Each structure stands twice: as C-alpha cells, then as structure tokens.
Amino acid sequence: MNRPRITDVARLAGVSTATVSRALSRPERVSAETRATIERAIAETGYRLNHAARNLRHQRTGSIVALVPNLANPYFSQILSGIATVLSPAGYNLLVADTRTTNPLRYADPSHADGLIVLDGSVPPSVLIERPTVVVSEQIPGLSAPGVLIDNEAAAAMAVTHFADLGHRKIGHVTGPRGNVLTEQRLAGTERAASARGLPAPVLIEGDFSLASGRRAAQAWLEMTDRPTGMFLASDEMACGFIGELQRHGIGVPRDVSVIGFDDIEMVEHLTPGLTTIRQPRGAMGCVSAERLLAILNGNDDESDTILPVELILRASTAIPR
Amino acid sequence: MNRPRITDVARLAGVSTATVSRALSRPERVSAETRATIERAIAETGYRLNHAARNLRHQRTGSIVALVPNLANPYFSQILSGIATVLSPAGYNLLVADTRTTNPLRYADPSHADGLIVLDGSVPPSVLIERPTVVVSEQIPGLSAPGVLIDNEAAAAMAVTHFADLGHRKIGHVTGPRGNVLTEQRLAGTERAASARGLPAPVLIEGDFSLASGRRAAQAWLEMTDRPTGMFLASDEMACGFIGELQRHGIGVPRDVSVIGFDDIEMVEHLTPGLTTIRQPRGAMGCVSAERLLAILNGNDDESDTILPVELILRASTAIPR
DNA sequence: AAGGTTGATGCAACCGATTGCAGACCTAGC
DNA sequence: GCTAGGTCTGCAATCGGTTGCATCAACCTT
Known part of the structure; x- marks a missing residue:
C-alpha cells in the first residue's frame, strides 16, 4: 500500500485537493464543517504532508546550512547547538557541512538550502553571495553579510x-x-x-x-x-x-x-x-546568528553586525605577581 | 532575471528537456554531438540543476538525519564528524537534530530524510521503524536496526x-x-x-x-x-x-x-x-554507521551489528598502589 | 427586486525536473 | 528492396502539493 497523497484525502472527504491543501495551510479559509470532514479523512487515511513537494512549489528548501571548519571541534559544536535551538522551532532543518570534507559551493545552490550560517572565516566570499548569509565569529573580508561577532x-x-x-x-x-x-x-x-x-x-x-x-x-x-x-x-x-x-x-x-x-x-x-x-x-552566538538569518529570510533585517558581550572568567591561573 | 531552468537550456540547444535531462544523468544515452551542444547551452545560460525537483521525482531527499541527544557535547560531535566524512562524498546532506529541542518524529517522515543515524538511545523505537536506521553506541531495546557498537x-x-x-x-x-x-x-x-x-x-x-x-x-x-x-x-x-x-x-x-x-x-x-x-x-563509529546506512539504502546490507574495538589509553592517573 | 458583497470551493496551471513509450532514422542482413 | 534491430530523440505523464482566478450561493443594501 502506498503512502496516501492529498488526492486520497480529497476523494474520501468528497472535496478537491485545493480545499484539503487550504484546510492544512490556512484553516480559516475553509468552513468549519468541511474542515472537520477533512480532518476525519486525514486521520482515516493516515495522510502526512510531503514536504518535498510543498517546498518545490514554494521555491524553498526548509533547510539552513551551517558551514563549519571542523565539526569535531567543541568550539563550533556549541555554536551549532545554539543554532539548532532557534532553527528547529522555526521549522527549519539544520544542515551541517564540514568545509574540510565538503565543497561549500554545493550549498551556495538555492536548491539545497535557504540560507547559510558561516562559521569558517576562510570560505571565499564568492561562494556566499548567492544566498542569504550570516557570518559568525569571524568576519570575512570582502563580504557584506551581517556578522554575529564579539569585540x-x-x-x-x-x-x-x-x-x-x-x-x-x-x-x-x-x-x-x-x-x-x-x-x-x-x-x-x-x-x-x-x-x-x-x-x-x-x-x-x-x-x-x-x-x-x-x-x-x-x-x-x-x-x-x-x-x-x-x-x-x-x-x-x-x-x-x-x-x-x-x-x-x-x-x-x-x-x-x-x-x-x-x-x-x-x-x-x-x-x-x-x-x-x-x-x-557561544550558545548565544549561535542563537543570534540563526535569528538574524531568519529575519533576513522574512525580509526584515537591518544589515548591521551584532556584537555580543564577552566576560572575563576568573579562575585560579591568575594571581598577584610575587 | 530568473534562474535558468532545464527548459531554457533545451530551447537554446534546440532539443527537448528530456534530452537535456538525459545528457545530465546518463550522458551515454545521448549522441556526442547533441551532448556538446547541450553543454554549451548549459554554460551559456549558467544552468544548475534544481535538486529539489529531481528529488521529488525520485522520491528521495538526499539527506540523512543524525539524531543526537546533545549537540554541544564533544562526544557526539566527533561521531558526527565521522559521519560527515562519509556522507558528503556520497552526495548526501547531513541533517542534524538535537533531540532535546527537536521532535524526532519530524524526521521519521520520508519527505525529510532518506535514513536515520541515531546516537540517542532514548529515542522510542516506534519513531524509527519507518525509515532505514542505524544506531550508534547505544542499542535501542525493541528496535531491530543494525548497530555500530563497542563491546x-x-x-x-x-x-x-x-x-x-x-x-x-x-x-x-x-x-x-x-x-x-x-x-x-x-x-x-x-x-x-x-x-x-x-x-x-x-x-x-x-x-x-x-x-x-x-x-x-x-x-x-x-x-x-x-x-x-x-x-x-x-x-x-x-x-x-x-x-x-x-x-x-x-x-x-x-x-x-x-x-x-x-x-x-x-x-x-x-x-x-x-x-x-x-x-x-568515535570518528570510526561515525564513518562505519554512515557506511552501513548507505549500504542499506543501496539494498545490500546484512542486518548485523558492527562491533568496533576499543583501546586502553595509558596516561598518568594510574600507578602501582602504595 | 436588482446589484453588490462576502465566503467557500473547484479548475487547472504550475514548481522543475525525470522517464516509459513510441516514432524517426540509420544500418545491416538476406 | 524490404525488414529487423539499434540508436537517438521527443511527447507527455508524473512526482505531490499550491494558488490565482472563476464560480456560485447566500446574504445585505437601498
């Protein structure tokens, strides 16, 4: 048995696919009664939306790619963790690419990702101009993308x-x-x-x-x-x-x-x-960079850099000189 | 100006889109002459394949998702790094999901990923049966997926x-x-x-x-x-x-x-x-798990677990008792 | 009662590729 | 000279949704 498609739901509910689609994405545009019928049909068929199809129609991918110079380095994975916390609730997938093993060009492609978060200062700016981009930690000379930086x-x-x-x-x-x-x-x-x-x-x-x-x-x-x-x-x-x-x-x-x-x-x-x-x-740097990127994707961003505060952590390796 | 589509290349080359598509995916099925014309047209238009469209047609996503319990933990990021080394040359994207902030169910969905690599032993097996799955490090009771483990x-x-x-x-x-x-x-x-x-x-x-x-x-x-x-x-x-x-x-x-x-x-x-x-x-565990998953996706896998060797690293915290 | 709104729904084109099938053409065999 | 077989290419359906526009009924105005 194949996976149910929107057509199957529509047939069972006795409506058109257009109505099912609308019931899913803008429920208020569909009468309460029809909506209920459709919901029943969805439950009965076990229908689940095919995101690939939706994304194709919407000309988006639902994914953000993070370019890291070294995935195994905890410095970066903590930033990634911050990025993930923001992206996931926003409905985006986090794609991770290690620039040592992956050609960043691959992800400059709009059919791969909607935007880039760059943690690697050595990525050539030419790669990045094609997609909305935010750079973290290291500014990239010659690239006019907003940065999430420290002073x-x-x-x-x-x-x-x-x-x-x-x-x-x-x-x-x-x-x-x-x-x-x-x-x-x-x-x-x-x-x-x-x-x-x-x-x-x-x-x-x-x-x-x-x-x-x-x-x-x-x-x-x-x-x-x-x-x-x-x-x-x-x-x-x-x-x-x-x-x-x-x-x-x-x-x-x-x-x-x-x-x-x-x-x-x-x-x-x-x-x-x-x-x-x-x-x-680092966590905050990740969060903020993801938020900035989402803002760009939603069309409201101010292009400026964000400077995050650092902190001097006092431990035992410093003392009065003898 | 919009991004060139396969139609634009076809028109410029004076052939059908079918031929362009074939020239790209199975060049030997197209005469050398036509192929050359098409390549010229591709160069001239700056055409690049839309992976989303191809993937929709192929009923695949080109992505593998790794479910990690805590992305900020270096233990996991080193495994991830190993996974990335294998996946990237194979043409797969690596999607990373932190199970603390993301519902794993989201990725059980075939329209999100082609397969799963699970680093989190606490993910309920019901989530995982829908897609090809490999578990790393922690076996999941009640799940019959191959594991990449240590003794x-x-x-x-x-x-x-x-x-x-x-x-x-x-x-x-x-x-x-x-x-x-x-x-x-x-x-x-x-x-x-x-x-x-x-x-x-x-x-x-x-x-x-x-x-x-x-x-x-x-x-x-x-x-x-x-x-x-x-x-x-x-x-x-x-x-x-x-x-x-x-x-x-x-x-x-x-x-x-x-x-x-x-x-x-x-x-x-x-x-x-x-x-x-x-x-x-950890690096090897990542590599092997990715290889195993690719094998499953290609239909040749043996369902068994892989046990990787561990090593006792001698440093200065052990000595003869006094 | 005619004309104007409003709300709910359907039709069909569209996103951008892939591919089964069939037709056109060429070559070789008898 | 005719047919079988092979190569190359195009047509059009398909993957699975989304959405602009049209339609239609019901309700509202004056």
Missing part, C-alpha cells in the same frame, strides 16, 4: 587590564597567526590596554591557536631573561599547551606566571589550575 | 584487568544510571573481570555519567573506611569531577588512588594527571 579588541583589553589590576607590569601576548582578523584585533586590544595603563609594550610571541604552538610559546618564555609575569594567549588551546609545558619544567602557575586564555572552552575549567579566560558566549 | 563489557574488563596487573586488589566502580544499557554492560564487565582475577567484588557507586555525579562519587569515596585503590568510572566526565574533587581535598592521583575513565574525550589528555581511559573510536 575582540575590548576582550583583549579586559585581559590586560586584569593583569594590570593585579599589579603585573611585564605582559606577554601569544597571538594567533598573523594576518588573521581575530589575531590582529586581539593584538590591537592588548597593546592599547597596556599603553592605557602605562605598561611597557607587551612581549609578542606568534602562535597559530593550536595546542602545539602554545607549547612552543612556553619554550620561548623559558628562554627569556626578563620573563613576563602575565601571559595572555589568544586561545584556550594555546593556553593549555603553554601551562602544560611550563608545569613539565617545574614552573608554577600562577606562582611564577599568571595566564589568561581566550574562548572558555569547556575543558579549561577542569585544568589544574582552572584557567582564567575570556568567555565567548 | 562495553570487554572494555570494562580491560580497565579492571589493568588495575589487577598493577597490583590493585580493592577496586571501585562508578556506574552510569542503573537500567541504562551501557551501564549494565560496563558493570557486568567490571564484575566479571574482577572475579576472573580473583579480586573481591568491586565497590559500586551509582552515578549518571555527569561531572557532578563524579564529584558526588568522590564524596562517597572520601567517607569510606576501606577505600578502593583503583577507581573505574563509566565516563570521563565523571572521572574529571571525581579527580577534581579529590584534589580539592588533598588526595593525590595516582598517589593515593588510581583512576580510569571511559570514552577518552579530548580534554582528559590535558588534565593533571592525564587520565588513563578506554578510548571509543
């Missing part, structure tokens, strides 16, 4: 200011890869805040956000003659690597050096010592 | 055997919630291995896989008069909570108690001490 400069300034408040004077900063938007913004904030508090220019070490580069930064720190007492690292992963490597060399955190990270990924709460860090509101 | 009992036995090898005699086990399939299997393995090695019956503490329940287990351990020297916890999260709480009370790991976790979630490598644990091959 990286102010966030970095918070970290440095915290060091200053504790009495640190010699600050170090481990950056992300040079040229990256996030890197430059966090660096600018670091230098601005240091100068605003009358501290000497921060010592810079280049990293690449990865754990390994944090370890290398620790080596660099160990070799310094005049070591910074407060180290601000542009990602929590680097901070983990940094602390781990120092501990291996008998350096105490925060006894010998205070450390601040960036992101507040889940694990850093459980490190010993717990990592003081800048929390990005 | 939880053997895995637990590995942990206990390791304790025995180190010379521990008094073993404790923090379980998941009683009644859960995973809980019972791991418990059975724990008890079997203990008895096989001639150890006294393990001390049991009930947990629920969460960090907080690991902390509670630590309280319970602290209050014991005859404390187990080797504690095996049924999840890494619990192990984190357990160790953190003990350290807060000045108990050294592995100095005073050795600890083994379960899962090998990413963060436990970076704890101090690094956690000895049972690694579940």
Whole structure:
C-alpha cells in the first residue's frame, strides 16, 4: 500500500485537493464543517504532508546550512547547538557541512538550502553571495553579510587590564597567526590596554591557536631573561599547551606566571589550575546568528553586525605577581 | 532575471528537456554531438540543476538525519564528524537534530530524510521503524536496526584487568544510571573481570555519567573506611569531577588512588594527571554507521551489528598502589 | 427586486525536473 | 528492396502539493 497523497484525502472527504491543501495551510479559509470532514479523512487515511513537494512549489528548501571548519571541534559544536535551538522551532532543518570534507559551493545552490550560517572565516566570499548569509565569529573580508561577532579588541583589553589590576607590569601576548582578523584585533586590544595603563609594550610571541604552538610559546618564555609575569594567549588551546609545558619544567602557575586564555572552552575549567579566560558566549552566538538569518529570510533585517558581550572568567591561573 | 531552468537550456540547444535531462544523468544515452551542444547551452545560460525537483521525482531527499541527544557535547560531535566524512562524498546532506529541542518524529517522515543515524538511545523505537536506521553506541531495546557498537563489557574488563596487573586488589566502580544499557554492560564487565582475577567484588557507586555525579562519587569515596585503590568510572566526565574533587581535598592521583575513565574525550589528555581511559573510536563509529546506512539504502546490507574495538589509553592517573 | 458583497470551493496551471513509450532514422542482413 | 534491430530523440505523464482566478450561493443594501 502506498503512502496516501492529498488526492486520497480529497476523494474520501468528497472535496478537491485545493480545499484539503487550504484546510492544512490556512484553516480559516475553509468552513468549519468541511474542515472537520477533512480532518476525519486525514486521520482515516493516515495522510502526512510531503514536504518535498510543498517546498518545490514554494521555491524553498526548509533547510539552513551551517558551514563549519571542523565539526569535531567543541568550539563550533556549541555554536551549532545554539543554532539548532532557534532553527528547529522555526521549522527549519539544520544542515551541517564540514568545509574540510565538503565543497561549500554545493550549498551556495538555492536548491539545497535557504540560507547559510558561516562559521569558517576562510570560505571565499564568492561562494556566499548567492544566498542569504550570516557570518559568525569571524568576519570575512570582502563580504557584506551581517556578522554575529564579539569585540575582540575590548576582550583583549579586559585581559590586560586584569593583569594590570593585579599589579603585573611585564605582559606577554601569544597571538594567533598573523594576518588573521581575530589575531590582529586581539593584538590591537592588548597593546592599547597596556599603553592605557602605562605598561611597557607587551612581549609578542606568534602562535597559530593550536595546542602545539602554545607549547612552543612556553619554550620561548623559558628562554627569556626578563620573563613576563602575565601571559595572555589568544586561545584556550594555546593556553593549555603553554601551562602544560611550563608545569613539565617545574614552573608554577600562577606562582611564577599568571595566564589568561581566550574562548572558555569547556575543558579549561577542569585544568589544574582552572584557567582564567575570556568567555565567548557561544550558545548565544549561535542563537543570534540563526535569528538574524531568519529575519533576513522574512525580509526584515537591518544589515548591521551584532556584537555580543564577552566576560572575563576568573579562575585560579591568575594571581598577584610575587 | 530568473534562474535558468532545464527548459531554457533545451530551447537554446534546440532539443527537448528530456534530452537535456538525459545528457545530465546518463550522458551515454545521448549522441556526442547533441551532448556538446547541450553543454554549451548549459554554460551559456549558467544552468544548475534544481535538486529539489529531481528529488521529488525520485522520491528521495538526499539527506540523512543524525539524531543526537546533545549537540554541544564533544562526544557526539566527533561521531558526527565521522559521519560527515562519509556522507558528503556520497552526495548526501547531513541533517542534524538535537533531540532535546527537536521532535524526532519530524524526521521519521520520508519527505525529510532518506535514513536515520541515531546516537540517542532514548529515542522510542516506534519513531524509527519507518525509515532505514542505524544506531550508534547505544542499542535501542525493541528496535531491530543494525548497530555500530563497542563491546562495553570487554572494555570494562580491560580497565579492571589493568588495575589487577598493577597490583590493585580493592577496586571501585562508578556506574552510569542503573537500567541504562551501557551501564549494565560496563558493570557486568567490571564484575566479571574482577572475579576472573580473583579480586573481591568491586565497590559500586551509582552515578549518571555527569561531572557532578563524579564529584558526588568522590564524596562517597572520601567517607569510606576501606577505600578502593583503583577507581573505574563509566565516563570521563565523571572521572574529571571525581579527580577534581579529590584534589580539592588533598588526595593525590595516582598517589593515593588510581583512576580510569571511559570514552577518552579530548580534554582528559590535558588534565593533571592525564587520565588513563578506554578510548571509543568515535570518528570510526561515525564513518562505519554512515557506511552501513548507505549500504542499506543501496539494498545490500546484512542486518548485523558492527562491533568496533576499543583501546586502553595509558596516561598518568594510574600507578602501582602504595 | 436588482446589484453588490462576502465566503467557500473547484479548475487547472504550475514548481522543475525525470522517464516509459513510441516514432524517426540509420544500418545491416538476406 | 524490404525488414529487423539499434540508436537517438521527443511527447507527455508524473512526482505531490499550491494558488490565482472563476464560480456560485447566500446574504445585505437601498
């Protein structure tokens, strides 16, 4: 037995398919009596709407695609989770594409998705102009899509200011890869805040956000003659690597050096010592980006960026310098 | 200007839409000459196939949905990542649904997805019978879908055997919630291995896989008069909570108690001490489950379960008892 | 009572492809 | 020269709904 179609319901209810369709999508356009008959027929046949057919007619797909650089990375999956909370009640499906394994071009196609949420700053803007797009976390140069961002400069300034408040004077900063938007913004904030508090220019070490580069930064720190007492690292992963490597060399955190990270990924709460860090509101970033995209799809959006507030989470990796 | 349709290409090439369609899907059925003309017309119009229309005609969706209990949990996102690697080259879209915020029934519908990969053992089997389904990690009682699983009992036995090898005699086990399939299997393995090695019956503490329940287990351990020297916890999260709480009370790991976790979630490598644990091959579980589902969709599958091997990862949280 | 509303319903075109069937043409075989 | 077989292509139905427009009855106005 085949799946019942709208025709079957219509026949059983003794009305046209048009009426059944209307009873489903705009019940108020159908008389109460007919509606009841139709509902009975639907129940009897076990009819269920074919979304593919409806979507074809409506020239939409009912899906939103999220482009993530690495699905296995918890940083992104928490944003995804926020996106899902908003999309699902709105009746949209969430399609997830890992840009390492999937060609993003595939989803620029209108017959795949109604809109895109881009979590990967390295996606070429040419891919994205075809569909409504919102970018999260990383702005894409050359793309005029609304972004859901944080104020990286102010966030970095918070970290440095915290060091200053504790009495640190010699600050170090481990950056992300040079040229990256996030890197430059966090660096600018670091230098601005240091100068605003009358501290000497921060010592810079280049990293690449990865754990390994944090370890290398620790080596660099160990070799310094005049070591910074407060180290601000542009990602929590680097901070983990940094602390781990120092501990291996008998350096105490925060006894010998205070450390601040960036992101507040889940694990850093459980490190010993717990990592003081800048929390990005990842769930909220996901929610807001989904809301913004839905607004665009509904035709009421203002094109502006949304800046979400960050928070300095105080844990045990920072202390007064000795 | 509207998006070009197959009709536009046909008109420009001077052929029927049927021929264009064939040139696209079965080029060998079209003469080389016509094919060339059509390709030129496609290039000129910038035509791109509408997948929604094709899928409607083919009675398929081109999407596979993954049902996850919690998208923000890295344990699941790594499985998802594995799924994505397989699905994408096969031309399928990956739809992700968080069962906390989405009604799984929505995706039982054939007009939404061609098949399901279920990572949530609590999804009622009635939802799943309608579509080809593969379950991952947790078997669902009453559902006869192929599963991609690990041998939880053997895995637990590995942990206990390791304790025995180190010379521990008094073993404790923090379980998941009683009644859960995973809980019972791991418990059975724990008890079997203990008895096989001639150890006294393990001390049991009930947990629920969460960090907080690991902390509670630590309280319970602290209050014991005859404390187990080797504690095996049924999840890494619990192990984190357990160790953190003990350290807060000045108990050294592995100095005073050795600890083994379960899962090998990413963060436990970076704890101090690094956690000895049972690694579940999450990426592989994702890959295999996707492959199995594709096999079912292509009509060649054998209905059996796939058991993937686990591995005991030795780190610094286990040592010879003092 | 004629004309104007309003509300409920049906007709049939449409979304954009795919495909069974049949016709046109060509070649080869006898 | 005629037919069988093969290749290439087009016609038109189909997937399963949606919706603009037309129709018609009932009710309202004046």
